[in-house]
Amino acid sequence: MEPLRQLAKEKLEGKRVIAVMSAKGGVGKSVISSLLAFTLSQRENTSIVDLDIHTMAMSKLFGLEGRLHEVTKNGIEPFSFGNLGVFSLSGVVRDNYVLLPGINQGKVMEGLIAYANIKSSKNVIFDLPPGMGDEILVLERISKYFPIVVTTPSKISTKVVEYLIKYLVNEKRVKPSLIVNMAYFDCNGEIVRPFGEMNGVRSLANEYNVNFFEFPIDPNVEDYVGKIIEYKGSVKVKTDEVVTSLFYSNP
Amino acid sequence: MHEWSVAYSIIRTVMSWAGDKEVLKVTIGIPSFSFLDLDILKDAFNEMKKDSGLSNAELEVKIKDPTFKCRNCGYTFTINEVSDQLQGVREEFGEEYPLHLMPALAPSFIRCPKCGSHDVIAQAEDITIDEILVKESGAVKTTS
């Protein structure tokens, strides 16, 4: 009997669960998941759970370094930003590094989800670490999540991400959506594509019949690390569009 | 406060397993290094069970002393050999001691006393439900 798994599963029941994932590292999962969560929280109460238990990017993006989660009778309480609750292992281990044998990683993720107080949230976003590891298996045991796969247009990223798309499509779970981050740069009206054209992405999207959304490069994102909810630039604008199109429009 | 979360997870798990059977007793195992306060844990269990199907259930807690094995050098050791390390963690965090809620974090906070590696696995490091005693049409049934 697995008390944590049972509890984690129950907690997610009836909620919209979104996993922001990629087989490739550094493509913008954490930036996008935090903007996505914040955008959703502008409509409904939302939680974001940082499943990257080693690098804990949420604490950096939201400026939570050094802070510990409060634990009450209701479990781990979120760091709150209006209608958004943020959960990260950094709020449990503070500034200690986390280095764990594989089997323990999944248990820690399950624990974080099971104990997080997400009761009032309609939406729960998971920011996943790069790759195809335990975190995917953990999530599959406890929820039917909506996968949002992030890549850049780069050939290597697109090819690596194909493994994940293939897996998700073969599993016949909820159909993934693809975000092509850093797809273009708007240079005073002229569109520049420093990471290459979209051919690879298009054929991937065609082959697996998934929708994709192109996100711009905005060098200003960097200035908002630590206060990501104040960011209102082009990547946020794009996030608003995608949230509306994926979750709040009746086709 | 962590004790309430642990008690709640146990109640929910037992309830979903037991369905409408009457549960008389639940035996759980807790790793000693989680340093949960057993009085608070039992109080929390007894308080929360009231509005659940477990209102007649008694909680028994068994403290387990895990053994650790280093995967780097093969050394097997007991909790006594890392007690000073664990004490350091308790002093750093006080009430917020991370291994209360997540005993699986242990390898990140302790090193093998022989070689210093974090590549340590623990036997019996989880909070487990070991036995549930239910009343079934007069008879009593034990399950683990």
Ligand SMILES: Nc1ncnc2c1ncn2[C@@H]1O[C@H](COP(=O)(O)OP(=O)(O)OP(=O)(O)O)[C@@H](O)[C@H]1O
């Ligand atoms: N659209 C964008 N425009 C400009 N910079 C971006 C954009 N998206 C992400 N970045 C930057 O790229 C870097 C990597 O982003 P992020 O940490 O979100 O990636 P990740 O996929 O979560 O990485 P990891 O695989 O390590 O978890 C960060 O410095 C971030 O500020």
Ligand SMILES: [Mg+2]
């Ligand atoms: Mg990340």
Ligand SMILES: [Zn+2]
């Ligand atoms: Zn060793």
